[in-house]
Amino acid sequence: MTSIALASGDWRVIAQRLRTDRRSLLAGAVLAAMIALVLLGPLLSPYRPYEQLDITHLVHAPPSAEHLLGTDSYSRDVLSRVLSGGRVSLAVATSAVLIEVLVGVLWGLASGLAGRGIDTLMMRIVDAGLSVPRVLLLLALLAAMPSVPVWLLVLVLGLTGWFGTARLVRGEVRTIRGADYVLAARALGATPARLALRHLLPHALGPVLVASTLAVGQVIVLEAGLSWLGIGVQPPQPSWGNIIGDGYEFIASAPWVSLGPGFCLVLVVLAVSALGDGLRDALAPRQLPRT
Amino acid sequence: MTDTRTPMSDPLLSLRDVRVTFRTADGLITPVDGVSFDIARGETLALVGESGCGKSLTALTILRLIDAPGRIEPGSRILFDGRDVLTLGDKELRGIRGKQAAMIFQEPMTALNPVYSAGEQIAEVVRTHADGSRSAAWDRAVAMLGAVGIPSPEIRAKQFPHQLSGGMRQRVMIAMALVMNPSLLIADEPTTALDVTIQAQLLDLLREAQQARGASMLLITHDLGVVAESAQRVAVMYAGQIVEEAPVTTLFAAPQHPYTQGLMAAMPRAGTRRQRLTTIPGTVPPPGAWPTGCRFADRCAYAWSRCTTEAPPLHQLGDGRSSRCHLVTEPERRVAQIAGAMA
Numbered sequence: 037m038t039s040i041a042l043a044s045g046d047w048r049v050i051a052q053r054l055r056t057d058r059r060s061l062l063a064g065a066v067l068a069a070m071i072a073l074v075l076l077g078p079l080l081s082p083y084r085p086y087e088q089l090d091i092t093h094l095v096h097a098p099p100s101a102e103h104l105l106g107t108d109s110y111s112r113d114v115l116s117r118v119l120s121g122g123r124v125s126l127a128v129a130t131s132a133v134l135i136e137v138l139v140g141v142l143w144g145l146a147s148g149l150a151g152r153g154i155d156t157l158m159m160r161i162v163d164a165g166l167s168v169p170r171v172l173l174l175l176a177l178l179a180a181m182p183s184v185p186v187w188l189l190v191l192v193l194g195l196t197g198w199f200g201t202a203r204l205v206r207g208e209v210r211t212i213r214g215a216d217y218v219l220a221a222r223a224l225g226a227t228p229a230r231l232a233l234r235h236l237l238p239h240a241l242g243p244v245l246v247a248s249t250l251a252v253g254q255v256i257v258l259e260a261g262l263s264w265l266g267i268g269v270q271p272p273q274p275s276w277g278n279i280i281g282d283g284y285e286f287i288a289s290a291p292w293v294s295l296g297p298g299f300c301l302v303l304v305v306l307a308v309s310a311l312g313d314g315l316r317d318a319l320a321p322r323q324l325p326r327t
Numbered sequence: 328m329t330d331t332r333t334p335m336s337d338p339l340l341s342l343r344d345v346r347v348t349f350r351t352a353d354g355l356i357t358p359v360d361g362v363s364f365d366i367a368r369g370e371t372l373a374l375v376g377e378s379g380c381g382k383s384l385t386a387l388t389i390l391r392l393i394d395a396p397g398r399i400e401p402g403s404r405i406l407f408d409g410r411d412v413l414t415l416g417d418k419e420l421r422g423i424r425g426k427q428a429a430m431i432f433q434e435p436m437t438a439l440n441p442v443y444s445a446g447e448q449i450a451e452v453v454r455t456h457a458d459g460s461r462s463a464a465w466d467r468a469v470a471m472l473g474a475v476g477i478p479s480p481e482i483r484a485k486q487f488p489h490q491l492s493g494g495m496r497q498r499v500m501i502a503m504a505l506v507m508n509p510s511l512l513i514a515d516e517p518t519t520a521l522d523v524t525i526q527a528q529l530l531d532l533l534r535e536a537q538q539a540r541g542a543s544m545l546l547i548t549h550d551l552g553v554v555a556e557s558a559q560r561v562a563v564m565y566a567g568q569i570v571e572e573a574p575v576t577t578l579f580a581a582p583q584h585p586y587t588q589g590l591m592a593a594m595p596r597a598g599t600r601r602q603r604l605t606t607i608p609g610t611v612p613p614p615g616a617w618p619t620g621c622r623f624a625d626r627c628a629y630a631w632s633r634c635t636t637e638a639p640p641l642h643q644l645g646d647g648r649s650s651r652c653h654l655v656t657e658p659e660r661r662v663a664q665i666a667g668a669m670a
Contacts, residue, residue: 057334067634137365215437216432216437216438217436217437217438217439217440217441218443218498219392219432219438220430220432220439221440221451222392222424223390223424223425223429223430223432224424224425224429224430224452224455224504225421225422225423225426225452225455225456226421226425226451226455227421227427227455230451232454234443234451235440238442239442244445295413
């Protein structure tokens, strides 16, 4: 049982395990620093992210004391754009993952509780969703739309990512619903809703938490990729992906434009993945390899 | 298979010709096959039999807890306190479960949810069936834990099942069952998973709780020692059917059905020299492999040709006794068998 410690409300045990895991500690610190930076971005950033400072003299200025990450081809300060773009990237990723989790948990719960016929139908839909590569699905959907506001991007990202979560939750529910304590709860008069929310769902939450932490990393990369391709976050609004895209043409002459946001992206994704791994180990210490 | 017995006057629970079928890959099986019994108010009926004879399924039937592919067959009747359980709506049924009739399960290890504290699980039952605040339900849960003999209940209420011993977990289960003061307790092997000293304590606890509330109890067990201590009447089940029913003293004094006699003989007795226990040869045939005649025939020392061709009815013997055996109509065969064995 992977999630007993979590579900018993023993958050202190989980926190303790995370604190003693150096990898999780480092990842958490990096992530916290990054989040703080982009949240405080408007206060910290030396220039406005959209401002073209000096289109004749400040194009592709290398990093300096005035422009820590240099300037881009429109003479905008890259650091200011990275701070502002980070907000967009992280907000898009976390909102999309929230949608994934919400839809996936509800779908999985319903499927796990349903009779054989409906369960089979619901899981075939999940299989269909998983069988199409997500990038292709996203490209097809986003390319078909005339314009993509950020909220729509979040929605599309979220609605293409819940299939795995649904399958995870459905599996947990199927395992637990035959348990003696579920029968005991029914024998004592529990309603179906109460059974689902109080007895079945808590067991699925541990694995879901791990999966969705890792999913944040995936979605950050996906959004960056889409924005780089020009169908994600639309310029002039910055996101890490489209800043990298802006710098791509001049990668040989002005590498700093892409490297700044690229470095942030790699750092955040690595930290999120490490934290997800640490969380998984903290929730299921029995699966740790022997040392 | 109609039941000819005279019905008990105003029983709390009455089962008539209850039949449970399961659709399996090998066809339809009937693990509970025409079970009838009554439980009077305040009475304890013990349902005994080997593993796999349908005791637990019968118990689940009373609260309609049989899930697909299992099915309670039409024609079965279950009257609880005058209401037909099998025709109740879901909401009314939930009103009975836990409030008027509560069940105690065999394995306290698995029948408690590992993710909630003992107090939370009891309080949940209260909040399902009674109005009132969260804290009132909690206080009632703590009081109930004290009432079932758990020391320092305020502390124990906050602990999770894995922090409690087996005996304490079963006390928590009993507290969950008793907290709404049900008029019927269904205890499915409540002490089987526990060691002997704890067993005795818990049986005492159950009996006292039951008497204090004037509740009835259906006690399912395979332990005849438990039966002798706790029950007023006994129904013996074999291969999905009741094969003998009698008041507890009569049953122990003169068991009628060869299966009951076998169970008695297989019971270890305190105070006797150590010797091999008698066993009943063979095992209960699985549902689906039941013979056409008497279901016990292939394990029975008395069996003769009639037993393999003709299924015996449940003969009424008066004084609340009954036996599903051809020996009732041919008692001379009992003597002949004994004489044969002695010769």
